Amino acid sequence: MRILLIEDDPKTAAFIIKGLGQEGFAVDHAADGEIGLHLASEFPFDAAVVDIMLPKRDGLSVIECLRKQQNPIPVIVLSARSSVEDRIKGLQVGADDYLMKPFAFSELLARIQALLRRASAQTDPTSLTVADLRMDLVRKKAFRADREIELQPKEFSLLEYLMRNTGRVVSKTMIMEHVWDYNFDPQTNVVETRICRLREKIDRGTEAKLIRTVRGMGYVLE
Known part of the structure; x- marks a missing residue:
């Protein structure tokens, strides 16, 4: 499975890349919104993990653009913003899930796996x-x-x-x-x-x- 990670913080990105790599995922990393949008538009991914606060183009704008392109890639938003309004906005622009920072890698992994199961529509997803x-x-x-x-x-x-x-x-x-x-x-x-x-x-x-x-x-x- 191939995951796109759009995250500008080097430590957070390294943490996620290492963890997903150990679980057998291939991870492509973009450090700003413009590169992330380009990768998501040009290459096939099974899911994306997108931070909101990004250089050049924010995460919500990236997700909104992808949905306008009819790109169905499952998206998990990562954000330090914890208000209900922020979570609602993320889901309204087209995100499938919303995870607040700081987070446990095990929870991120479980959420990615749940998205992949729903996307693949397997009758026996386990x-x-x-x-x-x-x-x-x-x-x-x-x-x-x-x-x-x-x-x-x-x-x-x-x-x-x-x-x-x-x-x-x-x-x-x-x-x-x-x-x-x-x-x-x-x-x-x-x-x-x-x-x-x-x-x-x-x-x-x-x-x-x-x-x-x-x-x-x-x-x-x-």
Whole structure:
């Protein structure tokens, strides 16, 4: 999952980026409203975390612009403003949630996960299943039949993306857009390497191979 963070305070941004990275999210960071609006308009994101007090363009203006563009990205507002009027204004311009500073990272994470569940409209938002492969999204665990699969955070994110697109061929570019951030070098072979490791972990010792390479197009889990 790919998150856009628009936050001008370096310490707060570093705190969020580190925490979300450890949870397997790819995070793109913008330190002002204009860059944030550009990124949200040009690149696909699964959710955005937006501070209100930003240089060049404030967070509410960014959200209002995105909604005028018919951009449905789920947005959580971060703000030190605690009045009811401020919270109402944030929701009225198009934010989906409002979190006051200071905040606990665990609460921010829970709110992001709740937004992603609603956006994906999963009938069972806590788990994904394909054949005998099962992913527990809450406990961050994956199983093939009764065997638990040990996955690194990026491997978990990659498998989750493949499972959410079961039967659909996803290209290297699509994978990089959702699992890695936009600064990632597209010329590297990191996707191929991660797919190879993931396939080895998922399909090892089984007759049914779930992850398949579609030559010249990408990868599919089916």
